[in-house]
Amino acid sequence: MRKPVSRGLPRTARCAALLLVLGVGPLAGCGIQETAVVEAGRPAVADLLPPREGRVLLFFFSPDGELLPVPRNVDAAWRGGVPASSMPDDPSAPADGTPGGNGLGGPPPGDGGMSGPLSTLAAVTALLAGPDTSERRAGLRSAPSLPGASVADRIDEGDLTVEVVLRARVARLSAPARDQLVCTAAYAAHTKGAVSVTLVGQEGRLPPAECPVRPVPVPAR
Amino acid sequence: MTAAFGLRTRLVIAFLLVAAVSAVTTAALTYREARSALLVRAQDTAVASFREEVEQFVPGLPLDPESLRWDLYAIAARAKPHPWIVFAEYGSLRASSGDRPVSGVLTAELRRTALTSPHGSFERVVKDGKAYLTIAMPVMTRVVAGGDALPSGLVLFAVMPMTNEEGDIDALVTAARDGALPGLAVALVPALLAARSVLRPVRALRRAAQSMGGGQLDTRIPVHGRDEMADLARTFNDSAARLERSVQELRDAGVRARRFASDVSHELRTPLAGMLAVTDVVDEDAGTLDPETARAVRLISLETGRLAVLVEDLMEISRFDARAAELVADEVDAAEAVRSTLSGRQWLGRVRAELPGGLRIRLDPRRFDVVVANLVGNALRHGGEPVTVRLSAREGVLITEVRDSGPGIAAEALPHLFDRFYKADAARSRSSGSGLGLAITAENVHLHGGTIRAENAPGGGALFTVELPFEGPASWCGAPDGPGSARGGDRTEATS
Numbered sequence: 001m002r003k004p005v006s007r008g009l010p011r012t013a014r015c016a017a018l019l020l021v022l023g024v025g026p027l028a029g030c031g032i033q034e035t036a037v038v039e040a041g042r043p044a045v046a047d048l049l050p051p052r053e054g055r056v057l058l059f060f061f062s063p064d065g066e067l068l069p070v071p072r073n074v075d076a077a078w079r080g081g082v083p084a085s086s087m088p089d090d091p092s093a094p095a096d097g098t099p100g101g102n103g104l105g106g107p108p109p110g111d112g113g114m115s116g117p118l119s120t121l122a123a124v125t126a127l128l129a130g131p132d133t134s135e136r137r138a139g140l141r142s143a144p145s146l147p148g149a150s151v152a153d154r155i156d157e158g159d160l161t162v163e164v165v166l167r168a169r170v171a172r173l174s175a176p177a178r179d180q181l182v183c184t185a186a187y188a189a190h191t192k193g194a195v196s197v198t199l200v201g202q203e204g205r206l207p208p209a210e211c212p213v214r215p216v217p218v219p220a221r
Numbered sequence: 222m223t224a225a226f227g228l229r230t231r232l233v234i235a236f237l238l239v240a241a242v243s244a245v246t247t248a249a250l251t252y253r254e255a256r257s258a259l260l261v262r263a264q265d266t267a268v269a270s271f272r273e274e275v276e277q278f279v280p281g282l283p284l285d286p287e288s289l290r291w292d293l294y295a296i297a298a299r300a301k302p303h304p305w306i307v308f309a310e311y312g313s314l315r316a317s318s319g320d321r322p323v324s325g326v327l328t329a330e331l332r333r334t335a336l337t338s339p340h341g342s343f344e345r346v347v348k349d350g351k352a353y354l355t356i357a358m359p360v361m362t363r364v365v366a367g368g369d370a371l372p373s374g375l376v377l378f379a380v381m382p383m384t385n386e387e388g389d390i391d392a393l394v395t396a397a398r399d400g401a402l403p404g405l406a407v408a409l410v411p412a413l414l415a416a417r418s419v420l421r422p423v424r425a426l427r428r429a430a431q432s433m434g435g436g437q438l439d440t441r442i443p444v445h446g447r448d449e450m451a452d453l454a455r456t457f458n459d460s461a462a463r464l465e466r467s468v469q470e471l472r473d474a475g476v477r478a479r480r481f482a483s484d485v486s487h488e489l490r491t492p493l494a495g496m497l498a499v500t501d502v503v504d505e506d507a508g509t510l511d512p513e514t515a516r517a518v519r520l521i522s523l524e525t526g527r528l529a530v531l532v533e534d535l536m537e538i539s540r541f542d543a544r545a546a547e548l549v550a551d552e553v554d555a556a557e558a559v560r561s562t563l564s565g566r567q568w569l570g571r572v573r574a575e576l577p578g579g580l581r582i583r584l585d586p587r588r589f590d591v592v593v594a595n596l597v598g599n600a601l602r603h604g605g606e607p608v609t610v611r612l613s614a615r616e617g618v619l620i621t622e623v624r625d626s627g628p629g630i631a632a633e634a635l636p637h638l639f640d641r642f643y644k645a646d647a648a649r650s651r652s653s654g655s656g657l658g659l660a661i662t663a664e665n666v667h668l669h670g671g672t673i674r675a676e677n678a679p680g681g682g683a684l685f686t687v688e689l690p691f692e693g694p695a696s697w698c699g700a701p702d703g704p705g706s707a708r709g710g711d712r713t714e715a716t717s
Contacts, residue, residue, distance in 0.1 A: 031352070031387060031390055031391070031394075032256075032260065032345060032347065032352035032383055032386060032387055032390060033345070033347070034344075034345050034346060034347050035343075035344055035345040036330075036344065037328075037330050037331050037334045037342050037343075037344045037357075038342060038343055038344065039334070039338060039340040039341070039342045040264070040265075040268045040340065040341045040342055040343050040356075041268060041269070041272065041340065041341050042272070042339075042340065042341065043272075043339055043340060043341055043358060043359045043360065043361050044272050044275040044276045044279065044341070044358045044359070044360045044361070044377070045276060045360075045361045045362075045363065045370050046275070046276050046279045046360060046361075046362060046363075047281070047362060047363050047366065048279065048280075048281045048282045048360065048362035048373050048375070049281070049282060049362050049363075049364065050281060050282075062312045062374050063312055063313045064336055066336060066372075066374060068312070068372075068373070068374035069362070069371050069373065069374075070282065070283065071282045071283060072283065073283070134283060134284075135283070137313075137314070138284065138311055138312035138313060138314040139312035139313025139314065140312050187364075191364060191365050192364055192365065192368070192369065193364075213371060213372075214369075214371075215363075215364050215368065215369030215370055215371050216339065216369055216370065216371075217369055218361065218369070218370050
């Protein structure tokens with residue numbers, strides 16, 4: 001009688017320990033636990049950009065290395081494709097000519113999304129001039145291999161194609177620099193940037209490219 | 222008692238364990254579900270309302286830091302479900318609705334996710350023991366009204382302390398604990414009841430087994446219900462009944478056998494008495510017969526006498542078996558008693574007697590005479606002379622030793638010396654003894670409450686030692702019908 005009793009108790013104890021672990025296990029970790037990052041629905045979507053007639057969309061890199069659309073307000077008429085007020089601290093901005101054929105900020109929005117070559121040239125020139133003071137304060141910058149503002153020569157626009165002619169060697173441009181040029185030209189030429197852009201330099205031309213930053217349908221959730 | 226306590230303890234512990242496990246598991250699962258629901262609701266509300274407020278109040282690009290801060294104030298003022306602090310990050314620009322432009326709670330992982338994934342996201346962070354819900358809301362901008370959108374690079378973060386949720390969850394824990402502990406206490410009651418219902422039949426079984434061991438073979442257990450305990454009780458009762466029946470049959474058989482022996486001896490006694498009378502007469506006239514007939518007549522006479530002795534011994538043994546032997550105790554001088562026995566049988570010349578005087582003892586003189594006569598006669602017949610009889614006293618007992626100078630007793634014969642009809646030497650089977658002499662001697666000694674043993678003396682020869690208490694058989698006589706006689710016999714054999 002003794003022996004089974006003395007042998008039974010440790011077994012009971014083991015069972016008890018097991019059951020307690022099973023039972024108390026779910027309670028381990030009271031209170032609020034940390035989580036990993038959890039995706040929760042769609043992002044915020046708003047109209048952050050000024051109306052198309054009053055701005056030019058440039059593409060700069062954020063400190064994190066992302067290509068961002070940066071609107072720059074144009075409150076005056078185009079003068080030679082360059083909005084004068086947009087580059088107050090850029091003395092090298094060309095001031096060639098009077099408000100021209102495409103003068104008032106390009107065509108109205110209803111014309112199929114295409115804007116004139118002059119405004120595209122103005123956008124590319126503004127891009128090459130680099131970020132302005134407030135943009136630089138926000139940490140926006142151009143790719144180092146992007147040439148100066150004076151190299152923009154002319155824009156040849158076709159149907160869904162844009163040629164940007166530069167007085168520089170386009171082969172030397174790094175991929176980020178090309179992206180900046182391509183995107184700026186594409187969004188200047190088309191509302192949604194849906195054109196292919198060919199960079200033409202002094203030594204030749206690059207294959208046509210499209211802007212990697214394209215508008216996407218907003219996720220429903 | 223310890224076994225019963227152990228069983229009860231184990232039953233109660235097992236019961237409580239089961240109750241504890243179920244209570245704790247239920248409480249834990251409920252708690253987890255409730256906590257999860259609580260947190261999910263708070264998070265979903267916060268994320269949805271933060272997105273809504275951001276879409277309503279987000280400043281346009283290019284950012285003006287001053288107006289941006291006012292917009293952040295506006296978003297912070299509409300915090301739901303709890304107050305939050307809003308942080309904005311655009312490039313290297315940092316702004317917030319609080320005192321510091323950058324939060325210490327936001328993790329790098331959340332920032333990275335906000336910049337790379339086109340989704341809102343949240344992360345629960347515990348910092349300094351306080352839980353925060355941090356929400357990252359990347360802002361996308363439409364390029365045309367109502368159409369597709371581009372990532373703008375602007376990310377708004379909300380940091381919301383989850384103080385209320387912590388309070389609610391603590392309340393949940395308290396509720397779970399307060400529910401589980403009384404549950405355990407309540408479970409103690411059925412545990413004790415169950416233990417009692419199991420232990421009661423066990424105790425009854427133990428008592429019954431004890432009483433059976435004590436000789437109460439008619440012990441039975443009341444059988445209740447149809448459970449395993451009832452089965453056990455039924456089995457116990459059946460076994461007890463069978464045991465009782467077997468024992469009763471054995472007893473009856475023993476009684477029948479003894480009565481038969483007694484009856485046979487009684488029946489033989491009367492014709493034998495007649496035969497003895499005839500043989501006495503014939504014996505006297507044997508001289509006048511021719512030698513052949515005379516020898517035959519003497520043989521008949523001798524054997525008839527031996528048969529008479531055998532019948533007397535059988536009747537004596539039957540009386541012992543039937544516990545009908547009576548002790549007529551008297552206070553006598555031991556030396557006198559022995560001397561009269563020896564002289565009565567004309568042995569005084571053949572036996573060396575060492576009989577110190579003054580040993581007064583209570584005993585039945587007739588039975589003591591039988592004991593001494595049997596032992597001395599045995600020694601004279603089977604042992605070798607000289608035979609010594611010595612009396613001594615030690616520790617309240619009278620010691621009577623009878624020693625012969627013969628070859629002693631064979632070792633294998635020693636344990637059976639006092640058995641009935643046991644003959645140590647097969648060659649002596651035709652001796653004058655009935656084969657019951659030593660058995661009757663032992664019964665007589667036991668009747669006095671004494672012991673008898675036989676051994677081979679160191680100097681050769683057999684030595685029989687009888688020890689009788691001086692106070693007489695009084696202490697032993699109190700239970701003349703008890704098993705003392707049989708036990709005394711066993712003891713004798715064990716010591717011999």
